[in-house]
Amino acid sequence: MTDLHIAFLGLGAMGARMAARLLAQGRVTVYNRTRARAQPLVAAGATWAATPRAAAADADVVISMVTDDEAAAAVWLDPTQGALLGLPPGALAIECSTVTPAFMARLAQAVEAKGALLLGAPVAGSTPQAEAGQLAVLAGGSEAALARARPLLDVLGSAVLVAGPEPAHAAVFKLLVNGLFASQVAVMADLLRAAATAGLAPAHVVALLTRMPVTSPAAAAAAGLMLAGDHAPRFPVDLVVKDLRYASALGPQPVVDAARARFEDAAARGFGGANLTVVHRVPAREG
């Protein structure tokens, strides 16, 4: 263990797993809005902080992994408790949440005004990858920020893909990745339902599709979960809807918008907390 002081903000499904991996990398201070969720990490050696501001004080690196723009604004920018108020000059801030490019750019400005560096580092992969340190980190920021973050990113992920020199570039790229992924999952769900209606067994169709280059590994994995009826939350529908709304704002994407409508429908039918593969259980609306 080094004497690096890491503050980790946001201990949800992803954040708790990522923070756990960092315990061996230094002294880890954790903050979560709901304190109870921090207990397992505190039991494993992390120190609890009552506010993001307190967590960031003295930190060399502050990492956030929360829901969306609003949550990230709360942990970083709150005028009395935000992490920026505690962030030491020269520290490194890393925003891993899936947020809009506009928020990431605003955060970058605020962090730089404190004399610190921001790396945008949203991740691809879900809870199993977070637990195993097999995420793909989609990075954006200066070479200096990236170089400082690299040892920690290598603990969280198996690949670091650099989207560009600005933190907002990482946010854009993450939304492209999720637009591609979620659209494929929605298409797979609809195709499997259509196959069954047309008299082909979905299991047989999946077995054949997975032997063909048109089927991505992610779509094949999603199809496997659909066949198994396993929709335990990994990447829940509510987060998919949020990401696709953010993605739609990047520019016209009618196909992504159609996929978004499928997930919004699933959420409206009460499946918001289920894995995105649950869209297979939701019949597409006519017309």
Ligand SMILES: NC(=O)c1ccc[n+]([C@@H]2O[C@H](COP(=O)([O-])OP(=O)(O)OC[C@H]3O[C@@H](n4cnc5c(N)ncnc54)[C@H](OP(=O)(O)O)[C@@H]3O)[C@@H](O)[C@H]2O)c1
């Ligand atoms: N799940 C996935 O497969 C996956 C994969 C890649 C990326 N992501 C992205 O990773 C981020 C986290 O996802 P997750 O699955 O870990 O979500 P999650 O389990 O729902 O956790 C959300 C976290 O955000 C915190 N939060 C929400 N609103 C807040 C607010 N207003 N102020 C302060 N904290 C707030 C929650 O605190 P409480 O505990 O108090 O509610 C919790 O720590 C999201 O941006 C998501 O899009 C998720």
